[in-house]
Amino acid sequence: MNSAEKIIDRFGGQSALAGLIGKRQSTVGYWAKKGTVPVSWHGKLLEIAKNQAIDLQPVDFIPIDDEKNLLPAESSLPKATHWGELTIGEKEIPCYVLNTGDRVFSLKGVVVGLMGTDGGQLVEYLKVRALQPHLPSDLLPAENGEIPALFKFDTGGEGFTKYAVGIKIERFNELLRAYSSALLDHHLSAHDSTKIALTDRQLQIATTAVRFLQASSDVGLVALVDEATGYQYERAEDALRIKLKLYLEEDMRKWEKTFPDPLWNEFGRLTNWKGSVHHRPKYWGKLVMELIYGYLDADVAKWLKENAPKPIRGQSYHQWLSGQYGLKKLTEHIWMVIGMASACQTMPELRQRMAERYGRTQVQMTLYLPVQH
Incomplete structure (x- = not known):
């Protein structure tokens, strides 16, 4: 059996797996014939396997050599x-x-x-x-x-x-x-006959290579600093992967517009706002900075604020947000705040719960003023 057939067998056969993924049996049959499962389906199958208590690991998708x-x-x-x-x-x-x-x-x-x-x-x-x-x-x-x-x-x-x-x-x-150097030659080829231009397909690959090389360089420096300072033992396990995904992303919408209405509804309830949530007060921006950006990894939050992306037409907020690279943690955090807010009666209570959730300590300052006679 090839790797695809072994995976299909774990789900109970071609018909059973086709039903689970909402495709025809011929789709799964093609995987079996080809011997591999397309990479685009790996994440979905791993998720289904987890929900169905089926033993399936990322390594299982690798083709078996003769x-x-x-x-x-x-x-x-x-x-x-x-x-x-x-x-x-x-x-x-x-x-x-x-x-x-x-x-x-x-x-x-x-x-x-x-x-x-x-x-x-x-x-x-x-x-x-x-x-x-x-x-x-x-x-x-x-x-x-x-x-x-x-x-x-x-x-x-x-x-x-x-x-x-x-x-x-x-x-x-x-x-x-090598692709980076070839891309440079491509740009020089218009003025230098010794340089070789890339085809459109090769140009696309070279661009991807350069983006990944630059993003890897940024993340690599972060990793080196974390190792030198010992912060590598305190950061979140997937912190560097989130950074890489964010550095690779170039075409995302403005963050404020991706925040779902339930967040604004909770802010309105907790601050006793009587107006429309679509005409919200400016000080809610400070709440976003404090409760959303303030509890994210500082580097990720900075990147998100400085790289406000362009709108994408033809997609709902939810469709767009769930499809972007590196936004999984941001999305999870927003909905965690919404859930926590729904259980609170006041904004100070939400702040207190957030601080307890993330291990932050409340500091109270004492201010002395002259006595007025």
Whole structure:
């Protein structure tokens, strides 16, 4: 059985899984025939599996290699000790830490995340003439089509062993830099005949690569500071991933317009506002700063305020908000505040509950004034 068939079997077969995802059986049948489940469905299937108490892990989506192609021997392959997924745009790239200490990405995940496709061979993208002058030697395809930087490893799956082809993150960064250099040549090609221009498709990939390289640089510096100061042990587990998603986002709406009406309704009730919530008082902005931005990670809050995005037509607030990268935590926080506010009778009570929820201490200042005679 291939990886798709194993996953389908855990849900009770093609008809059962098709019913759970609201698709025809032919869709699931195509997955089985192809041998892999499209990356766009990984998150949905993991969510359904969790709700149905089905044992399904991100590593289960990695294609199973043919035993005859496993070279070197199984026992000598590096093995993953930790694994997870890194979000790039709408794509999830499986990532691993091996027992050798290397951090690696799944090759298929790299192609899907960077190239924006549901499959394909990396070697075909690396053969592009505009890219080749910028690639290090171990990323240049050999005559037989092999790429020296790629290697097979044991994904560490329990119950049955799975294998995948991976690329170390250092080599992935080299690939991003190569695309960055190729993009620079593209812009210079209009005035320099020695420079090679990119096609529209290659230009799209190069732009994605540059954005990810820049975002990774920002997050990397944050991680280094956190490690140097010891803050890495105090920050939220997903703080850096949220930062990466936010740094990658470029086209989101103004935050104030994404706040749902129930938030304003609660603010109106707790402040005894008699007017319409659509013509709310300016001091509610201070409440947003205090209760929403003030309880978010400071760096994330700063980014959100400084990158007010443009409106997107044809979508409701809920549809737009739930579809944006890096906004999951912001959305959860807003609705947590709404829920907490609904149980309060006054704004001071909400402030007190928020402080208790996030471990903040109330400070009371004493002010001395001259006695008036």
